[in-house]
Every structure is written in structure tokens, then in C-alpha cells.
Amino acid sequence: MKKTIGIALIGSLVFLGCKETKKQENLDMDSDPTYGVNGISPPEVMKEVEITPISHATAVLHWNDITIYVDPVGGTEAFEGQQKPDLILVTDIHGDHFSLETLEALDTEKAKIMMPQAVADKMPDEFTPQIDVLNNGDFKERYDINVEAIPMYNLRDEAKDFHIKGRGNGYLLNMGDERIYFSGDTEDIPEMRNLKDIDKAFVCMNLPYTMTVKSAAEAVLDFKPKQVYPYHYRGKPDVSDVAKFKELVNTGNPDIEVVLLDWYPNEDY
Template sequence: MSTTRRTFLATGAALGGSVILPFTAKAAAHGGNTFEVDGGQIVVHPVNHASVVLETPIGVIYADPVGDASQYADFPEPDMIFITHEHGDHYNAETIQAVSKAATQLVTNIAVYDMLPPDLQMKAQQAANGESVDVSGLMVEAVPAYNITEGRLDFHPQGRDNGYVFEIGGRRIYISGDTEGTPEMRALEDIYLAFVSMNLPFTMAADQAADAVSEFAPTYVYPYHYRGRDGGTQDPEEFASLMAETDAETEVRIGDWYEPGEV
């Protein structure tokens, strides 16, 4: 199991043209992991909780950016922003407006699309569960994200929220959003890099997450969104240990999603 690096990779114009450059103390504290794909690299930057920045050969992707815009000051501006659902730890219009550039394109679930202010809605596409949208040639599939355990069903009802799957450089990436280990998650195929939520009472426990992830067996997985309520915070190290006990050849990456003491 690998932990996050303390440096970022600055990608050159051509494959193999990368050099290691230091970023600010804030960015370095969050770390980054680099994954080779056709045509370049994907660099993963955990920001906080459910927010992540991906630098890719086809552009910069922000997933569920929320919070103070200063958190994103050290990252390149987004070419695309993916929003999974409307909860405040996943969607904040003011943050999106602050971090976006003129050409930034958004993909949202239907509920968030209806909430967007006009300036953002003009740049957005909505995707219902199971639909795919074309974002400048990148096909983005909306994977159903919902609760399946009695007592949690009202948090994320079936049919409303999205996870996303998309392919960059021949590698399929999955961002779960808030969900449990649904049949749709378990049925995913050929996932190279996954981000999977786990917390209680809102999503699922570490053992449930490990059980679901071992079934679709991505090459790499980041547990994220693991701060919970009333003792429901999950331990990513426990998740990694549980994954090691399965037959899945999945490498767990632990990202710096929270400041020390935040969870």
C-alpha cells in the first residue's frame, strides 16, 4: 500500500517530459499521486472530504469542489467540474463560480442542474442515472449513487444522485459520490482508478466498502468522504487492511483528505 507523495508532478508537453517541482506548503501537505496513462499522466490532488482535483492529459477536472476558494489557489483552473449531488459537502455555487474560468464546463445530476444560477447553468450539462454526456469529446457516464440500507434510504434516495465513470488515456476512472455498495457499483468493469465514499450514517462502513470494491476490483482505489457523524467516521487504514484480505488485486491509496485532528 502506498501513501500520498509530498510533491506534485508538473507534466511536460510530451510523455516522459515530467519533472518534480515543489509547490506551496499547503499544496504539499495534501500530497499527490501520479498515474501513467496513454498520452501522459493523471495527477490526483485530494483537497478535502469529497473534493478532489485531477490533472489529466485532456484537462483539469474538479470533482465536487466546495469550501473556501483559497483551497484551490495552488491548482490549475478547471476545464471541467463534476457535481454528484446537492448536499453542501458536494455542491456550492459560490465556490464553483470562484474557481471556474470562462470556458469551464460542468456536469451535474438533474437536481443540481435545476439549482444552478443562470451563469453556471449556461455552462452545464445534466445527466440522469445511466445517461452519458459528451464534454469536449470526453464521454462521462452517470452511475447511480444511492443508499440501500434500511434507515439510510432518505440520505441518498435511488434515482437522484450520480457517481461518474469516464475514460482518459485508455484508463477508466470512477468517482462514487455518496453511495453504498449498490449493484451498479459492483457491476463496474475495467476500472483503473476509483474514489469510494465511506462514512456513517450517510454512506457505508469500511467493511461494506471493502466488500463492494473487491467485487469490481479497480487497480487503485482511494477511500474518501470518510468523516461521519456520531462516531460514524471510518478508518481508511482499516479499509486497506480489509482490502488486503480479499482476492482483489487492488492497491489502496490513502490521501490527505483532512487536516490533522479534523476527523
Template sequence: MKKIITCLLTALGLTTACGQENFENVDVAEFAELTENQNVVVLDVRTAEEFAEGHIEGAILIDQGQDDFMEKAKATLPLDKTIAIYCRSGRRSANAAGRLAAENYKCVNLKGGILAWKEAGKAVTTDTYEVDIFKTKSGKLVKLHALMHSCIRIEYNGKEIEIDPVEKLGDRIVDYTAIPNADYIIVTHEHRDHFDGATIRMLTKDNTQLIMNQRCTEMYGSGKAMTNGQKLILKDITIEAVPAYNTTEGHLQFHPKGRDNGYILTLDGLRIYIAGDTEDIPEMSAIKDIDIAFLPCNQPYTMTIEQLVRAAKTIKPKVLFPYHYGKTDVTTIPSQLASEGIDVRIRHYE
């Protein structure tokens, strides 16, 4: 009977063939320490409804009860990171940890789940946007929020940075009223999925610094215009404007050379490249030492999957976020870049 039970558990992914768990169970204190480690991905395996009620900040959601759980997990989770998993009480996360560990993931399960986390007085958030947390060279936190499409929110050292803030695209809405007013608003170009004057006005306070390309400053009536190659050194950040344009014949009219910007933000030594709407242009070979890159992927307006992979191999960021991808299937990108040592993170930047 014991052998039958062990075989059943093994089939569920909860044990090894020897009857031992193939992942580690940790208490709240150990799990909390893991959430501060950049080599750890925090995974919530509950339902979307449970996640919305409250979750650990920085966690990504993949419902282990869905049929495509493993498919989504493999497309999203890097094999070279520790996966710190939790659910409500620890049972579903143990199941998920076992299944992932059977696929060679290093997994850690939170004993008692989020119930134990809350009981210990640990904070949860109801922000349903995905958040990735990084540390600068001196240990300051940088939080990157996946809002939608090209809209990125960055929290850094008490400052709010909004990239291409747009309130509504189709039936998707970002509730910017729930986000603090911005210290910096940075806009790549004037297309309506990047430039939204009403949202910019809503986010602006007395000392907000607005950085855009020349055409956007003309349309908005104010702001600091940057052109390709310019560098702006501010108190908290350094901003470099870099080229962003189309190269494919028949697509050149969408983003002509010299008009639009990509940006490199340097936050206390942490370098973030936001490519804007571009293809894999020759100028990318001069972009070096990038910690985090946002590369777009939706032809005919930006890059194909092949172009994005080629661009990533050129830039060699430590972490890559495909974004602005619409209906493009980006789930093959992690496997195509596996040999490059690039941590590819698929977030909801449709």
C-alpha cells in the same frame, strides 16, 4: 566491537543480520527515474514543516520521527510496490528504509536527500496536498490531488478537472484561488459538502463545462444535467453518470435512488470511478475495468467499512482511494483487501 556495532545497526533497522544494508541507495538520476514509475511510491519522511517548504511532486508524507511512523506506513504503503524514500540529507530516510525493509518492503533510499535533488536542478513543489500520478495508455500523465472530503482535483493533458469543489467544511479550507480555473467541473449532488455555488463561480471561466445532477443545475441556474445511465463524450474525456444512493432502512432519505450521480471518467483509456455518496448498491456489479476508484465510507450517509470492502471486491479496481470518510478509521481496509490485489491508498480525504 564490530559485532556490537553491527547488532546496534540491525536493531535500528539499517542492516541485515550479516551487517549489510537491506535496501538500495541510489543517486538523483536513478531516483528521478523511479518517480516516473507507477509501481513506485515516493515517500518523504521529514517533518510536515519541511515538507511544506518544498518536496518532490507526488510524494506522500509520513514523519519517521513520530512514534506512529510504522503504524501509518503499514496502513498507507502497499507491500507490492517499491518505496522510494528521501529526507533532507539521506540519514533519516536510510533509517526509515531499514525499518520498512525489515517488514518486507522493497526500499530505495535517495543518497544525499532532497539537498542533492535540488543541487542537481530537480524541481520541488510547495503544494501540500497529496498527489498521486498515473499514466494513460498512451503515456499522458494524470495527477490526482487529495484536497479534502469529496473534493478531488485532476490534472490531465493540460486540463483542470474539479470534482465536488467546496471551499470550506468546518475549520478546513481549500484555497481554490491558488488553483487554475477549471475546464470541467463535475458535481455529484446538492448537499453542501459537495455543491458550493460560490466556489463553482470562482473556478469558472468562459469555456468551463459544468456537469451536475438535475437538482444542482436547477439550484445553480446553468450546467449540463446528467441522469443515471447517461454518457457524455467530450473532446478530452468521456463521462458516464452512474447510480449513487442509500439502501439501509432509516438512511434512505439522505440519498434517494435516482437523484444523485456517481461518475466514471475515461481519460485516454484510464477509467476513474468516483462513487459519490452511495452504499454498496447492486448496480456496482456492472461497473467494470476500473483503474482507479474513489469509494466513500461514513455511515449513516454512505458505506460502512464492511460495505466498502464488499464494493471493492465487486468492482475490483486496480487502485482504491477510500474518501469522504470523516472520523471513520479506514486503516484496516488495506489488510482486508490484501488478497484481492487492490492497491489501497489512504489519503487525507477526511
């Protein structure tokens, strides 16, 4: 009888210990600033990334109640109906990627803004507390998103002055289980071709500023993202043929899904 009581008592203590541990785990999650701040959810309930093309190189991403603006240009009217940004990524100094007027017009008071030094040099002092300067190879974590700055530059001699190596950034976002790449303005550089385990890749293609459809397709076939989104393709229609890009990718590797979004709603592409 004593042995039975002893076993029961031990079992009760273990059970209480388990309950206390579980309670403490929940307490830790509630008190951990990683969760419950800015709408961030625990990892086990993370949502899929929602992508909204705005125009050309500009996009809005929504993930776990976090809103990300990529290369915001076009003024406030371009972002009507969108949530305020928590994180802003700027790739380069050119006007189709960096618009100080847009950044000043938008409600960015609570946003963190990641940009290369060349862009930061053009920002007014009042933005300084919000800015994270990332140069090629740097990375920073904000809102449980790890952002890595990937080089972007031209290879062709006649185009090298458009995008000089080291000035601008492509970005690789690690968001939960997804790895999302934005090329920025670049050609099919080794740093792109050597990317691994990319879920979604946004790849530019327009001459004379970036690369041909053929070069873009060959790069994609090298690094094999699960999905590729052609963007930043405004230019001469005969050299920015996204249907041709899709054909080249699907012929080379049918497992890569080519997703065509409407980046130019007011133009005939």
C-alpha cells in the same frame, strides 16, 4: 534498361504517394479541432492522470493539460495554486458536494459543468450555457473524456432519505486508457459491484450517510479495481477506519492497491 527505369519510376511514385499521405495525416491532425484545442494532445502522447485531494469529497484531476474539479466546495482558497477548471463534476445537492458560492467565486467562465438535474435546478440562469445535465445512465464526452453518470443511493431503510435513487450521480471517467470511478454518496449498490475494468476507484465510507468500511471493502472486492482510494470518510473514527478498510481489501485480494491520500489535512484521521 526500360524495365529498370519503369520500376524505379513506379517506386518513386509510391514513395511520393507515401509522403503525401503522411503529410495529409499530419495536416488532418493539425486541422482536427480535437487536437491543439485546450491543450489536448494526440492519443499517442497522452499523459497519466494526476490526482490532488482537496478535502473530503473534493478533488482536482490533471490530464493532458485538462483540469477537472470534482465536487468543488470550500471557496477559492481551497483551490489556491490550482489551474482553472476545464471540466467540473458535481454529484449531489448536499453542501459537501455542491457549493454555489464556490462555483460563483471560481473562474469557471470557460468550464463545462456536469451535474444531475436536481443540482441544475439550483443553478442561476447565467450558468445554463455551461451546464451538461447528466442523469443516471447518461454519458457525455468533453475534452476527449467520456463521462458516464453512475447511480448513487442508500440501501438501508433508515438511510434511504439521505440519498434517493435517481437524484445524484457517481461518475465514471474514461480518460485515454484509464477508467476512473467516483462513487459520490452511496452504499454498496449493485451498480457499483457490477463495474468492470476500473483502474482507479474513489469509494466513500461514513455512517450514517453512506456505508460502513466493511460494506465498502466487500463492494471493492466484487468489482476489483486496480487501485482504490478511500475518500469521503469523515465521521466517527471507529466507523471510518481507512486502515481497517485497507486490511480488509488486501486480505481479500492483495492485487488491489489501496492508496491512502490526505483528505483531511487539518483533522486527526
